[in-house]
C-alpha cells in the first residue's frame with residue numbers, strides 16, 4: 001500500500017496559470033480575459049510544459065495544447081505512446097505546473113492512477129472511501145451517507161465491510177473512484193485505469209465510471225486510454241500527438257480518425 005500514490009486532495013487553484021513553473025523556463029503566458037462558462041469543466045488554451053535535461057536544455061512535452069471539456073460528461077484522452085497524455089492529465093490535476101498558456105479546471109478535482117495496488121490505503125473498503133473525508137468538517141452521519149452513496153455509484157456497496165486485500169484490481173479501482181466521488185469532486189482524472197486489469201475488470205471499471213458520472217450532480221471525468229473499444233462509453237474524446245491536441249469531438253469521430261490512422265500506418269508498413 002502506498003498512501004502517497006493516492007491524490008485525493010484538491011490542489012491549489014491555478015486560474016489563470018501563473019508564469020512561474022517547475023522548469024524555470026521563461027514563457028509568456030497567454031493573456032485571456034474571457035470568463036469560462038459554468039458549463040465547461042476543463043479548458044486549456046495554448047498550454048505548454050517542458051522538462052530540463054541534465055545538459056540544461058529544455059525539452060517541450062506539452063506544446064500549444066488546447067481543449068475544452070463540458071461539465072457533467074465522460075470524456076476520453078487518446079494518443080500514441082509518449083505523446084503527453086499523462087503529463088497533460090497531471091497538469092490538469094494540479095500535480096505539475098504548466099509553463100504558459102491558460103488553464104481552467106473546476107474544483108475539487110481528484111486523480112486516480114493506473115496501478116490498483118496503489119489506490120487503496122485503508123484496511124477496509126468503508127474506511128478507504130471515508131479516508132479522504134477527514135479533512136471536511138462533516139459529522140459521522142454525513143460521512144456514512146457519502147460513503148454509501150459513492151460505493152453505490154460504482155456498484156460496490158455490498159463490499160462495504162470487505163478487507164481491501166481481498167478485492168480484485170478492478171474492484172480496487174472502483175473503490176478509489178468512490179473515494180473521489182465521496183469528496184464530491186467536480187473533475188475526476190483517470191490515468192489508464194484498465195491497463196493492469198483483465199477484460200471483465202476493465203469493462204466493470206469503465207462502466208462504473210460512466211454510470212457514476214451519469215448519476216452525479218455534474219461530475220466530469222477525463223479517462224486516459226489506449227483502448228479504442230472503451231470509446232463506446234464516452235460522451236466525447238480528445239486525440240493528442242506530439243504534445244498537443246489534434247482533434248476533439250464525439251467518440252465515434254475520434255474512433256474513425258484513429259482507425260484510419262492505424263490503417264494507413266499498416267498500409268505503409270506493408271507497401
Ligand SMILES: Nc1ncnc2c1ncn2[C@@H]1O[C@H](COP(=O)(O)OP(=O)(O)OP(=O)(O)O)[C@@H](O)[C@H]1O
Pocket residue numbers: 051061079080081082083084085086087088
Ligand atoms: N520528467 C520527465 N523527464 C524527461 N522526459 C519526460 C518526463 N516526463 C515525461 N517525459 C517524456 O515526455 C513524453 C510524454 O510522456 P507522457 O508520459 O506524458 O506520455 P503518454 O502519452 O502518457 O505516454 P504513454 O501512453 O506511453 O503512457 C515522453 O516522451 C516522456 O518520456
